[in-house]
Amino acid sequence: MRELTAAGFTAYWAGGCVRDLLRGIDPNDYDVATNARPEQVRALFGPRRTLAVGESFGVIIVLGPKGSTDKVEVATFRQEGDYHDGRRPGQVSFCTPEEDALRRDFTINGMFFDPLTETVHDFVGGQGDLQRRLVRAIGNPRDRMTEDKLRMLRAVRFAAVLDFELDAATAHAVAEMSAEVTIVSAERIAQELRKMLADRHRARAMQMCADLSLLQQIVPEADESSIRGNPERWQSVLQILGQLSTTRFETAFAALLRDVPQPKTGKQRLEPASGTVLAACLRLKLSNDETDHICWLSDHRGAIEALPEKPLCEFKKLAVHPLYKELFELERVAARVEGRPDAAYGWAEALLKAIPSDELDPPPLVTGRDLLARGLKSGPKFKDWLNAIRDAQLNGEIRTQGEAFALLGRLLGQ
Numbered sequence: 001m002r003e004l005t006a007a008g009f010t011a012y013w014a015g016g017c018v019r020d021l022l023r024g025i026d027p028n029d030y031d032v033a034t035n036a037r038p039e040q041v042r043a044l045f046g047p048r049r050t051l052a053v054g055e056s057f058g059v060i061i062v063l064g065p066k067g068s069t070d071k072v073e074v075a076t077f078r079q080e081g082d083y084h085d086g087r088r089p090g091q092v093s094f095c096t097p098e099e100d101a102l103r104r105d106f107t108i109n110g111m112f113f114d115p116l117t118e119t120v121h122d123f124v125g126g127q128g129d130l131q132r133r134l135v136r137a138i139g140n141p142r143d144r145m146t147e148d149k150l151r152m153l154r155a156v157r158f159a160a161v162l163d164f165e166l167d168a169a170t171a172h173a174v175a176e177m178s179a180e181v182t183i184v185s186a187e188r189i190a191q192e193l194r195k196m197l198a199d200r201h202r203a204r205a206m207q208m209c210a211d212l213s214l215l216q217q218i219v220p221e222a223d224e225s226s227i228r229g230n231p232e233r234w235q236s237v238l239q240i241l242g243q244l245s246t247t248r249f250e251t252a253f254a255a256l257l258r259d260v261p262q263p264k265t266g267k268q269r270l271e272p273a274s275g276t277v278l279a280a281c282l283r284l285k286l287s288n289d290e291t292d293h294i295c296w297l298s299d300h301r302g303a304i305e306a307l308p309e310k311p312l313c314e315f316k317k318l319a320v321h322p323l324y325k326e327l328f329e330l331e332r333v334a335a336r337v338e339g340r341p342d343a344a345y346g347w348a349e350a351l352l353k354a355i356p357s358d359e360l361d362p363p364p365l366v367t368g369r370d371l372l373a374r375g376l377k378s379g380p381k382f383k384d385w386l387n388a389i390r391d392a393q394l395n396g397e398i399r400t401q402g403e404a405f406a407l408l409g410r411l412l413g414q
């Protein structure tokens with residue numbers, strides 16, 4: 001900012017960081033808006049400190065001092081031409097700060113701040129709406145949502161995450177146009193869902209999405225199974241979301257899809273049955289890790305409650321899974337909300353404390369290599385033998401390799 005102003009340009013913090021600064025919150029990132037043209041920004045900071053990723057729409061990334069990972073988006077005050085595809089503007093042109101403010105989505109996101117004089121430049125009534133805790137589209141809400149359908153999801157996200165109200169006219173425009181949200185790419189929809197579901201206000205976010213008919217569009221599986229299919233269940237899902245303390249998007253998404261079937265048919269990545277958890281993950285183009293996480297939680301619904309009736313090895317195998325904590329939290333919250341006895345959770349918690357860590361996941365007594373060394377041929381039975389030996393070990397039925405081979409002998413004799 002100092003370098004830009006020293007060179008005679010105007011430079012302001014812009015958008016979300018101003019909103020956060022005025023709320024007394026540390027911004028995630030700082031964006032700069034300036035009257036310097038992209039080529040002037042490049043000339044000022046030099047080619048080695050700048051990245052021209054968005055030069056055609058006026059955005060240059062300026063890197064921090066050598067060795068730092070800081071980077072700041074420096075954008076020339078700009079207007080956007082016609083939106084031809086409901087998502088991206090056709091072309092941009094450079095303009096005044098006021099015109100730049102008017103192209104932004106919501107009044108609270110439309111302010112500038114000059115850190116050198118500590119002045120807020122507010123052309124859109126953002127300060128008043130921040131005080132009133134209101135998310136309001138800049139200009140005509142319908143027109144703004146028509147230009148860019150992603151704004152419908154952003155409106156809900158900001159209202160939920162900031163715990164603000166959605167302005168009535170803005171909400172009305174969203175409700176009227178919700179069916180058009182599907183024009184937005186799966187990646188961008190998923191990105192908004194991640195931000196909404198990872199946040200502690202996730203229940204309100206999903207409630208608002210459902211009330212505005214957005215959720216039915218972006219996660220139709222939830223609509224079929226609960227929102228429309230079974231409104232009482234939808235209230236439970238909202239309660240579960242509200243009580244979850246996880247910060248993981250995946251766990252919250254599994255909770256949202258609590259009533260959506262997830263048939264255990266192994267890997268069917270290519271053609272998943274419609275209306276399943278896997279189908280929802282694939283449609284939203286979630287990452288493989290996210291999809292695995294969500295499907296694992298869905299596959300293990302009710303698993304902890306079944307454990308007390310099962311051999312100890314089943315408990316140990318589940319408890320060492322990296323997502324066990326997430327499963328435990330989700331299942332316990334769900335049991336309480338759904339009015340099931342939650343004794344199994346207390347039992348599991350006590351058991352986990354009581355088992356010494358070297359007994360929870362001890363090194364295996366016998367490996368595949370040991371079996372090969374004994375002259376056994378690898379084949380479909382191989383895994384069954386190893387599993388049976390492992391289970392016996394975890395159950396405390398065998399403790400030495402000798403005992404393991406004795407068990408193997410009995411298995412082979414069968």
Ligand code: ATP
Pocket residue numbers: 014015016017028031103104105106109110148150151
């Ligand atoms: P956060 O980064 O916390 O999600 P943000 O407000 O910084 O919130 P960004 O997506 O980083 O959001 O965008 C920065 C600014 O760019 C916004 O504050 C807003 O002024 C403007 N902006 C972003 N996306 C849009 C959009 N789809 N339509 C209009 N303006 C937008």
Ligand code: MG
Pocket residue numbers: 016017028029
């Ligand atoms: Mg931002």
